[in-house]
Structures are given as structure tokens and as C-alpha cells.
Amino acid sequence: MKVCGSCKLTLPLMSFYKNRRQPDGRTRDCKSCTYTPVSDVHPSSVRGKQQCRVCLKELPKTMFTPRKASPTGRLYICRQCSLLRSKKVKDGSIDARQYNILKERLWRLEKKELGLCTRCGFRKLFNATSCKQCHVKRNQDRWSKAERRVMQGKCKQCGKEKGEGKIYCKVCTLRFNRNSRDKANRKKQAARAALGDKCVCCGESIPEFLTIDHINGGGRNENTTTMYHRILSGDHEGLRVLCFNCNCGRELTGGICPHNLQH
DSSP states (O other), rough: EEEEEETOOOOOOOGGGBBTSSSSSSSSHHHHHHOOOOHHOOHHHTTTEEEETTTOOOEGGGEEETTTTTTTSSEEEEEEHHHHHHHHHHHHHHHHHHHHHHHHHHHHHHHHHTTBBHHHHHOOOOSSOOOOHHHHHHHHHHHHHHHHHTTTTTTTTTTBOOOTOOOOOHHHHHHHHHHHHHHHHHHHHHHHTTTSSSOOEEETOOOGGEEEEESSGGGGGHHHHHHHHHHHTTTOEEEEEEEEEHHHHHTTSSOOOOHHHHH
């Protein structure tokens, strides 16, 4: 028995299609939720026409170049618009990449205003941008490679050999750790800059010497990441920038900086 992800009914395994990519060998949704008539999936496949996303004309499918990755099995732009675009690119009058992005964005906005899927342009919206079928297909395409690599005992990110008991290879692990450190350092620098970026006691401004101090204590009870988020959101209450000397000196002298004791 298995619970359908869409209708939430408990059904026998025979009510689900086979799928090798799933851990239990069956699809997430039952057959009744997965199946949709061809006329509901792609109305253009029934009447043999498709809308060009550039000229917005309803043309026969023979006017579009075949493409397996497309939901309709054809390229989104007709042959005539494709030739016209190629001529303009060769002349240098337009940038091909910017041209494609602009036309694609306008087409998606038009479909979204009509309440249609912004990927296939036929079915009604399931979430903010796509229909249910395109949403499921996009997630399957996104995760299928990673799941296949994990099942084969390879690195989840690049597909190379990895150590036993590890998810990623050494190269990917080092890259992830480096990116995490860089992200943490950028967040720390932004938090210090929001508080003045120099010691309020002695005026030290070298970044390697600076720390963030809790004026009333209790710094050990607050998570560092939470503190950075609080500073960047504009809440600076009870926080200030001190250098290591002033911060450690306050702890040894009962909360008073040694600079102030000398005066």
C-alpha cells in the first residue's frame, strides 16, 4: 500500500506507474492523478498548430523545428522568426542572448496574465508560474541526475569517485567549504560595517583585529549567524564593535576596558 501525493488516498502499488528513479520503484502520484487526456495536455498536438513566442502567430507544427526537450516537441520560435533573428545577429544589429531573454520574458508574462502555465503555455497554473505536469517534470529533471549519482556511489555534484561514507568528492567538498567560509566572511564584514567598522574605544580599524561585542554580556547565548541577521536587518541594540584587546580586557577587569581604567 502507498499514499498518493496528490489525492492523499491509500492505494495498492498496482495503482501507481513504475518508476526506477523512486526508492519504492513506483511514481509519486497514482495512475488516475497522473493520467491526463492528450487534448488536455497539449491542445496544439491535436489540431497540429503551435503559437510562436516571437511573432505570437498560430502556425502549423511543420513551421517549427523539432526539439525533444520542449513540452510540445517543437522549438518555441517558428522557422521564419528564427531566420530573421539569425540575419540580425550576423549583421550585428542585435545581441542574440538579450533578444531571446526579452522575447521569452514577454511571452511568459502574457501567459501568466491569462492564467496559463509559463512553461508550456497550455494548461492552467498549479503554482505561481507553472502547471502541475511541468512542475513535476522540472523537479524530476533537476534531481534525477543527483539521485542517479548517489545510487551509483559517486559524487552527488560532479559524478566522480568519492570516499566511502561520503556524499561529495574531495574537490567538491573543498569548494563547498571555501564558498561557505567566503559567505560567512562577507556577512561578518557587512555586519561590522553597519556598526561603524572601527573600535569604539581605541579607534582600531584593521579588520583582522575587530570583533562584535555585546554591551550587556550574553554573547555566548546568541548564535553568531542569528546575530549577523539581526544587525543586517537594522537591529543594533546592545551591540558595538571592539578590538580584541578591548574586548578581552573588559572580561578581565569586570566589564570595564583597561583604557578607561588608566584615565
